[in-house]
Amino acid sequence: xxxxxxxxxxxxxxxxxxxxxxxxxxxxxxxxxxxxxxxxxxxxxxxxxxxxxxxxxxxxxxxxxxxxxxxxxxxxxxxxxxxxxxxxxxxxxxxxxxxxxxxxxxxxxxxxxxxxxxxxxxxxxxxxxxxxxxxxxxxxxxxxxxxxxxxxxxxxxxxxxxxxxxxxxxxxxxxxxxxxxxxxxxxxxxxxxxxxxxxxxxxxxx
Amino acid sequence: xxxxxxxxxxxxxxxxxxxxxxxxxxxxxxxxxxxxxxxxxxxxxxxxxxxxxxxxxxxxxxxxxxxxxxxxxxxxxxxxxxxxxxxxxxxxxxxxxxxxxxxxxxxxxxxxxxxxxxxxxxxxxxxxxxxxxxxxxxxxxxxxxxxxxxxxxxxxxxxxxxxxxxxxxxxxxxxxxxxxxxxxxxxxxxxxxxxxxxxxxxxxxx
DNA sequence: TCTGGGATCCAACCTTCGATTGATCCCGGC
DNA sequence: GCCGGGATCAATCGAAGGTTGGATCCCAGA
Numbered sequence: 001x002x003x004x005x006x007x008x009x010x011x012x013x014x015x016x017x018x019x020x021x022x023x024x025x026x027x028x029x030x031x032x033x034x035x036x037x038x039x040x041x042x043x044x045x046x047x048x049x050x051x052x053x054x055x056x057x058x059x060x061x062x063x064x065x066x067x068x069x070x071x072x073x074x075x076x077x078x079x080x081x082x083x084x085x086x087x088x089x090x091x092x093x094x095x096x097x098x099x100x101x102x103x104x105x106x107x108x109x110x111x112x113x114x115x116x117x118x119x120x121x122x123x124x125x126x127x128x129x130x131x132x133x134x135x136x137x138x139x140x141x142x143x144x145x146x147x148x149x150x151x152x153x154x155x156x157x158x159x160x161x162x163x164x165x166x167x168x169x170x171x172x173x174x175x176x177x178x179x180x181x182x183x184x185x186x187x188x189x190x191x192x193x194x195x196x197x198x199x200x201x202x203x204x205x206x
Numbered sequence: 207x208x209x210x211x212x213x214x215x216x217x218x219x220x221x222x223x224x225x226x227x228x229x230x231x232x233x234x235x236x237x238x239x240x241x242x243x244x245x246x247x248x249x250x251x252x253x254x255x256x257x258x259x260x261x262x263x264x265x266x267x268x269x270x271x272x273x274x275x276x277x278x279x280x281x282x283x284x285x286x287x288x289x290x291x292x293x294x295x296x297x298x299x300x301x302x303x304x305x306x307x308x309x310x311x312x313x314x315x316x317x318x319x320x321x322x323x324x325x326x327x328x329x330x331x332x333x334x335x336x337x338x339x340x341x342x343x344x345x346x347x348x349x350x351x352x353x354x355x356x357x358x359x360x361x362x363x364x365x366x367x368x369x370x371x372x373x374x375x376x377x378x379x380x381x382x383x384x385x386x387x388x389x390x391x392x393x394x395x396x397x398x399x400x401x402x403x404x405x406x407x408x409x410x411x412x
Numbered sequence: 413t414c415t416g417g418g419a420t421c422c423a424a425c426c427t428t429c430g431a432t433t434g435a436t437c438c439c440g441g442c
Numbered sequence: 443g444c445c446g447g448g449a450t451c452a453a454t455c456g457a458a459g460g461t462t463g464g465a466t467c468c469c470a471g472a
Contacts, residue, residue, distance in 0.1 A: 009312050010311045011312070011313070011314055011318075012288075013222055015225045015315070016220065016222025016225065017222070019221045019224070020218065105218055106216050106217070109217050109218075109221070112217075112218070146418080146419060147419095148419075148420065149419090156399055157399070157403065158403055159399045159402070159403035159404065160399075161458070162458075162459065171420085171421070172421080172422060173458095174423055174424090175420070175421050177422095177459075178421070178422075180460080181461075181462090182419085184460085189365060191367060191428095191460080192399055192460090193362055193363065193366075193402060194366075196363075196365070197363060353448095354449065367429090368428080368430095369428090377449085377450070377451085378450080380450080380451050381449075381450050383430070383431090384449080384451080386430075387431075387432090390430080397429085397430080397459095398429080398430090
């Protein structure tokens with residue numbers, strides 16, 4: 001019997017998961033959490049074998065932190081991330097936080113249940129689309145921006161002009177441009193708007 | 207007995223809605239659709255009294271179009287939009303398409319069921335948060351971009367240059383600039399990146 | 413030790429963007 | 443029918459944005 005805790009802020013999704021999982025004889029849903037905090041508390045209290053964790057919570061504190069906290073518990077349950085989006089940043093964040101798997105909510109039920117069994121057995125379960133993305137990311141050399149470059153890029157994303165950024169960061173606009181050149185080069189683009197777009201995809205920007 | 211059609215591309219959500227609604231004696235789920243096209247077809251075929259419609263479908267054709275098509279049917283069922291996000295653009299699109307109500311997926315079940323009963327009775331049902339937003343939007347001078355302007359803005363957000371956009375939309379860059387001038391003016395900005403930033407805040411961009 | 417790479421800074425060029433003005437066509441409402 | 447608004451295009455010009463090149467500083471490693 002696999003004992004499962006569901007953590008999702010949507011009552012509808014919780015009901016759906018429970019309905020889907022109740023048909024499986026070897027799976028038991030032992031609790032439901034509507035917030036990341038509640039998830040951590042219930043995970044410690046109920047000590048399930050697996051936590052089905054949503055990444056997007058309405059209070060924006062996110063499921064990644066909760067995943068991290070749960071994985072740090074004494075009887076650490078496995079965490080299977082179940083989310084709507086397959087952006088690189090989210091995936092990487094979840095994996096780094098210690099998730100055993102990453103599924104999309106539009107996955108067919110049998111895939112979801114197979115992933116649950118795999119994760120409960122200690123294996124890692126990635127949706128095929130996700131696995132592909134991770135591989136692709138591993139293949140290409142790490143894209144890492146310096147702190148300053150990220151600061152500049154954030155200002156750009158907020159709609160600031162080069163001189164705006166220069167004033168706010170107390171440097172000249174020549175320097176801003178210089179930082180941007182490096183950002184462009186690292187992200188493989190050649191305009192500020194494209195940089196913002198790629199930055200979002202990669203999870204550098206929120 | 208209220209006969210309902212569920213339209214959502216997530217199996218989990220469909221199961222959840224069905225589970226929640228099955229407990230209500232006067233509500234019957236007569237069908238489930240996983241795509242907007244299927245939703246239109248089943249609505250015509252089953253002629254339910256109400257369609258629970260998701261706005262975000264994976265194939266990006268969107269639930270708004272389906273809502274419009276369903277409302278144009280002979281025995282037009284009411285459409286209750288049920289979605290994750292409360293961005294202004296989505297709400298307005300749904301209301302314009304003829305939705306009787308707009309609910310968020312994180313709404314508590316009793317609220318959902320109350321909304322279903324209200325919508326089936328021909329009343330309009332808005333989640334309180336949504337209603338507030340609509341009110342606020344009505345108060346401040348309408349910011350509405352034309353379809354073409356939104357298309358251009360989306361290209362800008364993706365990082366395209368004016369000539370890129372011109373090629374993709376099969377117009378000249380003079381026209382692109384013209385559209386952008388209007389966008390800037392409507393959004394109260396003076397650069398493409400700022401336009402993207404504001405566009406995101408207003409929910410025009412996703 | 414010194415050398416090379418990375419981060420930060422700056423300056424002089426060239427290109428693109430945005431403002432401005434003005435024009436035509438089409439469609440729907442008064 | 444006339445008017446307004448959306449979509450289309452053109453030409454100009456100054457101001458941003460992007461390119462190239464070079465400067466310093468610091469730290470790790472040959």
